[in-house]
Amino acid sequence: MADTWSKFIEYLQIPFVRYALIVGVLIALCASLLGVTLVLKRFSFIGDGLSHVAFGAISVATVIGLSNDTLFTMGVTVLCAILILGGSRYTKIKGDASVAMISVSALAMGYLLMNVFPTSGNVSGDVCSTLFGSALILTLSKEDVILCIAVSVVVVLLFLFFYNKLFAVTFDGDFARATGTKADIYNLIIAAIIAVIVVLAMNLVGSLLISALVVFPAMSAMRVFKSFRSVTICSAVISVLCALTGMVIAIVAGTPVGSTIVVTDIAVFVIFSIAGKITGRTV
Amino acid sequence: MALLKCTDLTLGYENIVLTEHLDFEVNAGEYWCITGENGTGKSTFMKTILGLRKPLAGTISYGDGLEKNKIGYLPQQTQLQKDFPASVTEVVISGFQGKTGLRPFYTKEEKAGALKNMERLGIEDLSKRCYRELSGGQQQRVLLARALCATGKILLLDEPVTGLDPKATEELYELIKKLNREDKITIIMITHDVEAPRKYATHVMNFGEKITKEEISSGRYMV
Ligand SMILES: Nc1ncnc2c1ncn2[C@@H]1O[C@H](COP(=O)(O)OP(=O)(O)O)[C@@H](O)[C@H]1O
Numbered sequence A: 001m002a003d004t005w006s007k008f009i010e011y012l013q014i015p016f017v018r019y020a021l022i023v024g025v026l027i028a029l030c031a032s033l034l035g036v037t038l039v040l041k042r043f044s045f046i047g048d049g050l051s052h053v054a055f056g057a058i059s060v061a062t063v064i065g066l067s068n069d070t071l072f073t074m075g076v077t078v079l080c081a082i083l084i085l086g087g088s089r090y091t092k093i094k095g096d097a098s099v100a101m102i103s104v105s106a107l108a109m110g111y112l113l114m115n116v117f118p119t120s121g122n123v124s125g126d127v128c129s130t131l132f133g134s135a136l137i138l139t140l141s142k143e144d145v146i147l148c149i150a151v152s153v154v155v156v157l158l159f160l161f162f163y164n165k166l167f168a169v170t171f172d173g174d175f176a177r178a179t180g181t182k183a184d185i186y187n188l189i190i191a192a193i194i195a196v197i198v199v200l201a202m203n204l205v206g207s208l209l210i211s212a213l214v215v216f217p218a219m220s221a222m223r224v225f226k227s228f229r230s231v232t233i234c235s236a237v238i239s240v241l242c243a244l245t246g247m248v249i250a251i252v253a254g255t256p257v258g259s260t261i262v263v264t265d266i267a268v269f270v271i272f273s274i275a276g277k278i279t280g281r282t283v
Numbered sequence B: 001m002a003l004l005k006c007t008d009l010t011l012g013y014e015n016i017v018l019t020e021h022l023d024f025e026v027n028a029g030e031y032w033c034i035t036g037e038n039g040t041g042k043s044t045f046m047k048t049i050l051g052l053r054k055p056l057a058g059t060i061s062y063g064d065g066l067e068k069n070k071i072g073y074l075p076q077q078t079q080l081q082k083d084f085p086a087s088v089t090e091v092v093i094s095g096f097q098g099k100t101g102l103r104p105f106y107t108k109e110e111k112a113g114a115l116k117n118m119e120r121l122g123i124e125d126l127s128k129r130c131y132r133e134l135s136g137g138q139q140q141r142v143l144l145a146r147a148l149c150a151t152g153k154i155l156l157l158d159e160p161v162t163g164l165d166p167k168a169t170e171e172l173y174e175l176i177k178k179l180n181r182e183d184k185i186t187i188i189m190i191t192h193d194v195e196a197p198r199k200y201a202t203h204v205m206n207f208g209e210k211i212t213k214e215e216i217s218s219g220r221y222m223v
């Protein structure tokens, strides 16, 4: 045990590891904030869907040789998020179906492009790291970290600023609209925020596991807490702690970062489910 | 001047017309019951008054100090609300959301207003409880308190008693009557009940093949 601890302290001396921990915690925090809203709006899979879109966008950027692919990817992803979330009230295709259609199309096209125009020798390796997250999290540059901190601060501030409006719009969109809340605008904001988070989070856990970051903390918190505020706070805390624990385990034990974080989230969900069963009703 | 005036209204969706040439006026203090078979467009009518849908033709005008955004609404319950983690206070105070504009938090007055409306409906003891764990009748009162936060003039209620047991139904009707008679809040209520219109309403509108309107004198003991 003391051995592991000293090993961990030793790792902490390495800037990459510190960067990874900072970025991981921030991404986990941001992802958890919108979790409740997305789960309740039946958009649990939007994280997956959007990350596949981001995957497709990255493939396109790579193939046409764009230098700044993060901006391009964010742009495309935000656009698709708005199409999915914003359009669901007007189109005949409903939530889960539109997520599935857009995400599968993007995934297929991205993979096809990468195969037809391979830019590196190891296509399946590239694809695998995009899907499951890569060791990339350990090769973040200082600039990456600063970008991530800046974006996270903006996301958290936006969330706090729009917190009460998000509640009103999610709890009862029709009522909110009828009494003068600009629900459509807030839905757009939700869409944009989630898209930005997804693009950020792809490095951390990869596109297959992003939904876990969004959904698990919220689901765990909802097992035990019963008000919107307590659920929100609790899921943020759970998400941050799981990300930290997961990353520490991954670093010390040498396991893949993304999957380790997700497994930690699953474990907490199981614990909270049992706790919820035992305590029955709490506030 | 009428609170609400509809002129030659046509209701429906892209591919179907539900109602044509609907003309009517609602004045302050009236109690309208809207009855009719399922699928005849009652909810659509309500959503059109609320501005959630555009009428296919015709106009709706608001008068007598009523603004479009100041209408209280009690929707038909959705599946979404049934598993939403929210305390009663959180739900009730969200009735003020439309008035807050860009302000991120609720003011002291709004918090006090939410409490007052909970007291009005006798649910102040439930304020910390979880909304989804309440009985159907309690939930409807919570939504009614929320609607009161949004309005002081008019309430639109879409099947408020559906799914309630006879006692809860009776209590909710009495509450609504009290809001109408004592607080002078105009009521427009969709209901399948046959007795309620006779007992409480000043006007009944029946949706069907043809829309019929009727004024009920027994219900008219308001000042
Ligand atoms: N969004 C919609 N698009 C197309 N048709 C709709 C929509 N919503 C309801 N309808 C149709 O309009 C009719 C009236 O619906 P509604 O107003 O809910 O009836 P009611 O409340 O009287 O039972 C129904 O036949 C329904 O199928």
Ligand SMILES: [Mg+2]
Residues within 6 Å of the ligand: B042, B043, B044, B076, B158
């Ligand atoms: Mg209806």
